[in-house]
Amino acid sequence: MNPKPKSWLKQQCYRFASVIFFICFIVIWELICRLAEVPNYILPSPSSIVSAFFSVEFSRWMTHLGATLRVALIGFALSILIAIPLAICMVRSELLSRTLYPVLVVIQSTPVVAVAPLIIVILGTDDPSRILITCLITFFPIVVSATTGMLETPEEMIELSKSLRAPQYRETWQIRIPYAIPHIFTGLRVSITLAIIGAVVAEFVAAEEGLGYFIQFSTSYFKIPQAFAGLFFLAGISLLLFKSIHWIQAWLFPWSLPKKSKY
Amino acid sequence: MSSNNSKAYVSMKSVGHRYDPLPDAPMAVQNIDLDIHRHEFVAVVGPSGCGKSTLLRMVSGLLIPSHGEVSVFNLPVTEPRDDVGIVFQKANLLPWLTVQQNILFPLKHKYGNYSKKDEQRADELLKMVGLEQFSNKMPDQLSGGMQQRLGIARALLLNPDILLMDEPFSALDALTREQMGFELLKIWEAAPKTVLFITHSISEAVLLSDRILVMSERPGTVLDLIEVDIPRPRTSDTINEARFTQLTNLIRGHIYEPQA
The missing domain is CATH 3.40.50.300 (P-loop containing nucleotide triphosphate hydrolases)
Structure with missing residues (x-):
């Protein structure tokens, strides 16, 4: 009962669905801007955005990109370093999890945008405050996914460990953590895009460089095509980071991917 | 008997x-x-x-x-x-370990490491259950019957x-x-x-x-x-x-x- 084989054209349609959609979207956008003669400062056409992108020097892009990536990636890495051990502790001690979980939820449900100015006041306008802002927004999904994964370890695997009377740290290290890997990576994928958001929010509040700063600065000078160029650049970087989490997972833990990976 | x-x-x-x-x-x-x-x-x-x-x-x-x-x-x-060796209902193998690592898991888990001699014993057990050619495969590449044979071999590792x-x-x-x-x-x-x-x-x-x-x-x-x-x-x-x-x-x- 195999489904009927798809025609070549249909196959390609499925394969490049998102690319085709994106191209159509850009073409329609361009047409609307040209035909309706929308002024550039309201909605720039894709072609003007592209020319704005190339009118900015490459080295300037790299400086801004470097600043944003630095904050986002250091914040993200720090988040992992805090979140995973925290999750381990919370899985091993019910008391700790009861104590900390509400605190984490409160931190998570407080809008980072609202807290960012306060953090800048307290920690100053340098990288540390921007990194802290990024951390605050990224670490919750990692804690939750790691905790969930470790707690979902099948009872039989735990019984295997118990029947061997293995020390508890090996139960954690050799059973619970590997079991949680797919969960953790789901959390990491969510988190890495949040890391970019965190870095940009922080740059909006206080920064002298970075893509977020670049967008804000371009808008305030009414260089709207340039702001859009920055925005698309940022989105592209975000997508690339999201993808690289997947690549890292496929490289280090190929067994943890679903048999037929959908994305 | x-x-x-x-x-x-x-x-x-x-x-x-x-x-x-x-x-x-x-x-x-x-x-x-x-x-x-x-x-x-x-x-x-x-x-x-x-x-x-x-x-x-x-x-x-x-x-x-x-x-x-x-x-x-x-x-x-x-x-x-x-x-005592336990064989579980579903083979209860660890999907992140190879067949060989799975069979040696009791030693690795209980003592933290295993010797060359243990590896030989694992190979013998794998041979006994007909899985010697699969020692580098992952558990999800085995059929259900092979998985459970591995589960039995693992339970026998410590010679219970x-x-x-x-x-x-x-x-x-x-x-x-x-x-x-x-x-x-x-x-x-x-x-x-x-x-x-x-x-x-x-x-x-x-x-x-x-x-x-x-x-x-x-x-x-x-x-x-x-x-x-x-x-x-x-x-x-x-x-x-x-x-x-x-x-x-x-x-x-x-x-x-x-x-x-």
């Missing part, structure tokens, strides 16, 4: 368990008395939820019974023992004297299941162990075991303890013997009309 060795090896004395500590909570199992001899193969059959697995967990030391006492060689079981099997073949299809039964017999005859084999297949129990403990519905109690006097070695022809049919009918009668 059954009762010529009169010394009780695994012994249960009026064992019972309730999971809920309240005094009027229902018992999961009740009043189980059973002596298993050394290198005897005992099967436990009964309807779902009759506490068969509870019984196995009490022998393994993973669960301490709230009533009565389980002992091995006259020593009460208070924690998991080193000379007691093998506890918790419905080990229930996840397999009927054909594979029958094959696995004969393979288990071969393994057991080559290296005798005391086996407690939980199953809800009556014919499987008759085919494999020396004695069969038939349990009632919850709270699980002993309905009968049946001596399987079919000579060994047993083969696929055993199923056609009159005694085989007689015994399976006897057990079926017990399970379907327990109060009669």
Whole structure:
């Protein structure tokens, strides 16, 4: 009962669905801007955005990109370093999890945008405050996914460990953590895009460089095509980071991917 | 092979368990008395939820019974023992480890490492269960039957004297299941162990075991303890013997009309 084989054209349609959609979207956008003669400062056409992108020097892009990536990636890495051990502790001690979980939820449900100015006041306008802002927004999904994964370890695997009377740290290290890997990576994928958001929010509040700063600065000078160029650049970087989490997972833990990976 | 060795090896004395500590909570199992001899193969059959697995967990030391006492060689079981191997319902393999790492996992997990000699032993076990060519594969590349063979080989790694099997073949299809039964017999005859084999297949129990403990519905109690006097070695022809049919009918009668 195999489904009927798809025609070549249909196959390609499925394969490049998102690319085709994106191209159509850009073409329609361009047409609307040209035909309706929308002024550039309201909605720039894709072609003007592209020319704005190339009118900015490459080295300037790299400086801004470097600043944003630095904050986002250091914040993200720090988040992992805090979140995973925290999750381990919370899985091993019910008391700790009861104590900390509400605190984490409160931190998570407080809008980072609202807290960012306060953090800048307290920690100053340098990288540390921007990194802290990024951390605050990224670490919750990692804690939750790691905790969930470790707690979902099948009872039989735990019984295997118990029947061997293995020390508890090996139960954690050799059973619970590997079991949680797919969960953790789901959390990491969510988190890495949040890391970019965190870095940009922080740059909006206080920064002298970075893509977020670049967008804000371009808008305030009414260089709207340039702001859009920055925005698309940022989105592209975000997508690339999201993808690289997947690549890292496929490289280090190929067994943890679903048999037929959908994305 | 059954009762010529009169010394009780695994012994249960009026064992019972309730999971809920309240005094009027229902018992999961009740009043189980059973002596298993050394290198005897005992099967436990009964309807779902009759506490068969509870019984196995009490022998393994993973669960301490709230009533009565389980002992091995006259020593009460208070924690998991080193000379017990467990084969779980679904093979319970670790999907992040290769076949070889899975079979060596008990050593790695218990002691933190293993020696070249252990690796040789693992290879021998893999050969015994016919998986020597698969040692670098991942568990999800194996068929269900191969996975469970690996599960059995892993339980044998520490060379246990007691093998506890918790419905080990229930996840397999009927054909594979029958094959696995004969393979288990071969393994057991080559290296005798005391086996407690939980199953809800009556014919499987008759085919494999020396004695069969038939349990009632919850709270699980002993309905009968049946001596399987079919000579060994047993083969696929055993199923056609009159005694085989007689015994399976006897057990079926017990399970379907327990109060009669």
